[in-house]
Amino acid sequence: MGKPEIAKLGYVALVTADLEKSLYFFREVIGLEVTEEVDGVYYLRAWGDFQHHTLSLEQGDRGYVRHIGWRTKSKEDVLLFKNNLEQASVDVEFIEAWDTPGIGEAIRFKLPSQHTFELYFDITRPEVEEHRKSVLKNQTYKSWAKGISPRRFDHVNIHTSTDVDQTYSFLENVLGFKMREFLRDDDGSVLAGWMSVTPLVHDVAVLSKPNLPTPARLHHISYWTDDSQDILRAADILRENGIEFIGPGKHGITQAMYLYVMDPGSGCRVELFTGGYLIFEPDWEPIEWTMKERAIGNTYWGDSVQDKEANKITIEA
Structure with missing residues (x-):
């Protein structure tokens, strides 16, 4: 077996x-x-x-x-x-x-x-009321019915103050994740890893953060939008609602376009995400980034994630 x-x-x-x-x-x-x-x-x-x-x-x-x-x-x-x-x-x-x-x-x-x-494994797929149902048989709800309207759930980004190498090893050897891209510190240690079980560049990102208030934290959850115009439309909707956000911008790592916004009720950060690339190569070699390349890895262009104070906020996980 x-x-x-x-x-x-x-x-x-x-x-x-x-x-x-x-x-x-x-x-x-x-x-x-x-x-x-x-x-x-x-x-x-x-x-x-x-x-x-x-x-x-x-x-x-x-x-x-x-x-x-x-x-x-x-x-x-x-x-x-x-x-x-x-x-x-x-x-x-x-x-x-x-x-x-x-x-x-x-x-x-x-x-x-x-x-x-x-x-x-087992799940249910609830029936959708007629007034919310898409005419497309391969789609659940009507798209663009309200708000920013992302298509699907995409990934999570988690932080830890524990020995992060143990988590990378556990994810790879016990759960079957593959390292796709990673950031290496000047001393040779890995500070951040983007890992997946699908062709996505990452289903989960795991970052080492030594000074967290608790060992396990969530940096963000992410929802996928179809294209860059959706991200710009999201910025308009957020501004109309008086909600602050970071972005738009583009990551070097993953090559995806992003916008970050905080849920005012929970403090959970949501990344709206599009673009990037898919990995179909069975012999993919993980991409290494150095500390000298960290800035461009985080922000290829646009509103900088790394420089924003709000980027440091995480919630317990």
């Missing part, structure tokens, strides 16, 4: 200090659709997302991430991952099917970075 595999990034379970503000931000400004509300938890997805949700929102005493969910390639993979993790002396929590709406049997565990990941 082959090694178990992760198919894609699934969702982020986000707790917010102000649910009303977060719901307005994600529904009306970002333009996500609510699929369901259960016991005060709201489940949302973009118009091109197919599974039950890619984001959940619930009220709490502060903004933080409960866990980050990933869908495996088969139902059997969930159990295989569970066995592999336990053999590696990782504590694994089993989650009953549908305990989280839309998500079947799942397992949760912590990375060496102390971020909590969830793995699952």
